Amino acid sequence: QSALTQPPSASGSLGQSVTISCTGTSSDVGGYNYVSWYQQHPGKAPKLIIYEVTKRPSGVPDRFSGSRSGNTASLTVSGLQADDEADYYCSSYAGSDKFVFGTGTKVTVL
Amino acid sequence: EVQLVESGGGLVQPGGSLRLSCAASGFIFSGDWMHWVRQVPGRELVWVSRINPGGNIRGYADSVKGRFTISRDNARATVFLEMNSLRAEDTAVYYCATEGSPAGLTPWGQGILVTVSS
Numbered sequence: 001q002s003a004l005t006q007p008p009s010a011s012g013s014l015g016q017s018v019t020i021s022c023t024g025t026s027s028d029v030g031g032y033n034y035v036s037w038y039q040q041h042p043g044k045a046p047k048l049i050i051y052e053v054t055k056r057p058s059g060v061p062d063r064f065s066g067s068r069s070g071n072t073a074s075l076t077v078s079g080l081q082a083d084d085e086a087d088y089y090c091s092s093y094a095g096s097d098k099f100v101f102g103t104g105t106k107v108t109v110l
Numbered sequence: 111e112v113q114l115v116e117s118g119g120g121l122v123q124p125g126g127s128l129r130l131s132c133a134a135s136g137f138i139f140s141g142d143w144m145h146w147v148r149q150v151p152g153r154e155l156v157w158v159s160r161i162n163p164g165g166n167i168r169g170y171a172d173s174v175k176g177r178f179t180i181s182r183d184n185a186r187a188t189v190f191l192e193m194n195s196l197r198a199e200d201t202a203v204y205y206c207a208t209e210g211s212p213a214g215l216t217p218w219g220q221g222i223l224v225t226v227s228s
Contacts, residue, residue: 097169
């Protein structure tokens with residue numbers, strides 16, 4: 001049950017876009033349509049921003065979008081705002097009633 | 111307002127036990143899967159366990175299987191995590207969360223710190 005692989009850091013300028021990858025295997029990311037993404041600000045609980053690979057919960061702006069190709073899922077944040085600076089985690093169902101999170105990516109807004 | 115409030119954390123010696131509780135309000139608790147997720151401060155999120163609405167289907171991370179038990183009381187809208195044979199590496203902030211969207215956890219509790227140390 002290995003963690004999904006994310007880049008440790010990513011950055012983008014205000015108003016620009018940043019894309020974060022999340023690489024797993026055919027037993028998790030590539031095997032189920034149950035990839036989700038979370039945003040976590042320092043000292044706060046995580047917040048769901050994408051579920052089922054591409055869907056946004058109510059209240060999450062459409063600047064956040066998800067996609068997947070094979071065993072790699074991606075989160076794109078467009079029109080970067082200062083408040084988007086946070087840690088981002090992917091997660092996937094991994095079968096047999098197990099889930100797995102990614103290693104996390106710290107996004108810096110320049 | 112949808113709310114999850116964890117309790118029961120604290121300092122425990124290696125080999126000891128602790129029972130975490132998570133009280134839910136503001137939504138139909140008996141209809142949702144519930145999860146526990148932990149995080150060492152400054153480190154990544156780690157999924158721990160989940161339980162189905164009926165309480166008869168449970169999943170565990172390999173690192174806690176056989177030591178931790180998840181349960182729920184729908185009448186009290188509370189989910190529990192019984193932690194036995196605790197190790198130093200179990201030290202973390204423990205969050206409970208609702209699977210409010212398919213395989214998507216929302217909302218989350220505020221988290222509670224468990225420290226395993228002699």
